[in-house]
Amino acid sequence: MSLPVRWRRLVQDAFKRWVRSQDTQEVLAASSLPAWLSSAFVIPAVLALAAWAPGAERFFDLDFYEAMACLAPTLVQGVGFALLHRGRQRIGWWGWLYLMMGTAALQFFLAALMALAKMPGALVFAAVLIFTTGYHGRIHRVAPTQPFLALGSAVALGLAALMARSDEHIALFAVMGPLAITLELYAGSFALKHDQARAEAEQLRAIHQVQMQEQQERDKDRMSQGMVQILGYNHDINNTLMSVSAAADMLSVLGVQRNALPRAEFVDLVRELNEGLTRIREMVIEIRQKGRRMVSSEPENVHIIPVLESVRTSVGWRFPDVDIQVKVEEQASHALVRGGVTTLRRVVENLVLNACEGNGEQGAATVDILVRPEPYSGRLELLIADDGPGFPADKLRAPIEWLSTTKPNGTGLGLYTSECLIRDSGGTLERHNRPRGGAQLRILLPRELR
Template sequence: MKALPMAFPPGVVAFRRWMRAQDASRLLASLRVRPVVGFLLRGSALVGLVAWAPGVHAFFAVPLTSALACFLPCAIHRVAFAFVYSRRRRVVAGSWLAWLPGLALEHFFLASLVALAVLPGALVLGVLFIGTSAVHGQHYRVTWREPFLLLGTLAALLGAAALAWNGQPGKVPLAIVGPSALVAQLYVGSLAVRYAQARMDADRLRAAVHAQLVEQQERDVGRLTQAMAEILGHHQGMDQALHEAGTAADMMKAFGAQRGMLARTGFEDQARQLQDSLRQLQQMVKEVRAKSRRFAGTEPEAVDLALVLESVQAQVSLRFPDVDIHLELAPSRPPRALVRGGPLTLRRVVENLVVNACEGNGDQGATRVFIRARTEPLSGRLEVEIEDDGPGFPPERLNAPAEELYTTKPQGTGLGLYTSECLLRASGGLLHRHNGPGGGALLRILLPREYP
């Protein structure tokens, strides 16, 4: 018979949920010698300040014996807890159950000082108590659903209220400070939980976007690898054709030797010229193949994006003095981009796109071009925007893939946008084309970045 799962009371479930949301590393770090000694010194200094320090004691008027009696329980608990749990590397449910009373005793110590002090010193100590409660509410994620520390703070206030009820001067300040501390602890804790949830949602969204970008990059790399394989295959075919042509030229030279002297001389010259041309063509093919292999096998290089953009701005401004080219960097020195081919490749890409913006469609160019660089918040990639006030893209070309030799300019080659997009995809980047809301073209470049 299948065993039924054990059902836990709602309080146990809530405590387990609260325990999983805590930062165990902070608790373990607080058990070392230096933090424990620091806690004891801060508490002793506060007792000495409000109950003994000359010139300050009259402002608080806290009895020294009572202040020490309120501080000793939380000090003993902190030392005993550190002694028992300091050698443990894991924080279990029992550890948190033993830690919560120590926080409640710390709150009792501060609330008792408020109850023991006179005005206006009680109000100063009340601000300290409210601030400590709020910080603990943030650190320990205090909410209505997990009010474990809130209950400890409430118990501490009841104990301090008993001191104030027995004739101590801090009744009125404690009546104001107590509810304020509870509200501050609950409000800040709820904000911390909401912020943590929003951060988790943003991380999940960032991971999803990153996964999509990685998938797109893998598809682009696959297409690039296939294209490179086809290019190398074509090169092998060209090698074979060149070899056969060279053999034919040699045979032509041999056959020409059987002709007359005058015809033989012209035939040999033609054959020699054919052989020289074939050797030159073969050398060119070898160089292109070597460059293709080097480019396909190189690792991306880290490139100073700000330096490249500043260089492009200066260079294109000299070429188009009538166009205002503005550069905006956020932050002023963005992280370095990872690009195959290094700074020369990235500069070629950006310069092609900025020049295209300045030239427009050949009949109408841009008068202003904005280059903006920032870190894309979702994917963490570097984003470069190039926006102009020119004619923009024709509607039919916005979603169409960039084509080699396609251009709207009478003297254009059609290679600028196509080459830029190919180089970006080879580096794992993306290029998006849009028309701005006020007209003009808007290009968005996404580049992988270097992480420290």
């Protein structure tokens, strides 16, 4: 392959890489027709003030018509680009070449103002040039590996330097020109690194979401197996309730015949038995309906403060000796939870009750609930810390399991169910022991960013 062909291939590859790195929608928004029409009115007005305002001659000494002649190519190219791409969602290769020429024309206009104005007004236009090149470097991803706009800026500055009115202006170009191009390259390189970091973060987030979905599927399978086992007893429970009810009726008849108890007292006892059986039957029906209901609704935006206050009140009645404190930082008052307020209350209440009960022999004396924004992911962080016995070391190393508990009369459903509900909402639950004693639960939940 000959050297010219190789260089042409390198330039084409660099140009394609530069085009792929662009945020097309951002570029189209910055080069829209309203933006250029506004510039067509604002910039001439500023030039008129710099030329004819009282005292402007001593500061700028700028010829308005010369400045407008330098501005005209920029406005024509800018308005033309906006008209050609009005209503479009993408930019062709010719559009990027057109955009490069328009950007170079704008840089030439600003550099020309720096050359035509006298000191110290030229310094003002130099500052505007520095700002503009930095902005173009960021929005157009200018970098040493794709320096097309930087080369256009260098050509524009070189042509404008030919118009310099004094040696002081030449010195100004010698300082500001390299500084502007360096800033353009630095801002573009920084933007490219930011894009790369954002792409990696999105990739990690996608991987995390896949892992979360897989874990949710495993959790649903495990819970479904458990629910199938529980629901399998419904028929037997109903038969048992019917048998007990029939026995109660028979007991009523036999008890009256044998006069074992006064009739009124015996009837009251039987009625109470029947009412209790009725309540049990209703609860069984409710459990069966809830067990068959699939959680398929979208996450709801839940106001977390009333939920926490309600949990503190309800748990406080059961454990009056436990000091439960709630603190919610600013911008951390809402979370996205599948199942809404009911699910969030169930999760928090289960975890706070576990803290108050401890291991069944020793419970917590204080429970602190802290809610704050998580600084890295932007999610909501909910911390529940207590001064109880903490988690056994083997429990911390092992995953949360179905029916696993350290309490003599516990079921192990509270922590396991809470973790499943949190995962189903797209969150995570972490367990830790505090250095000074006690346990800490860390919950991360998604939230709406405002």
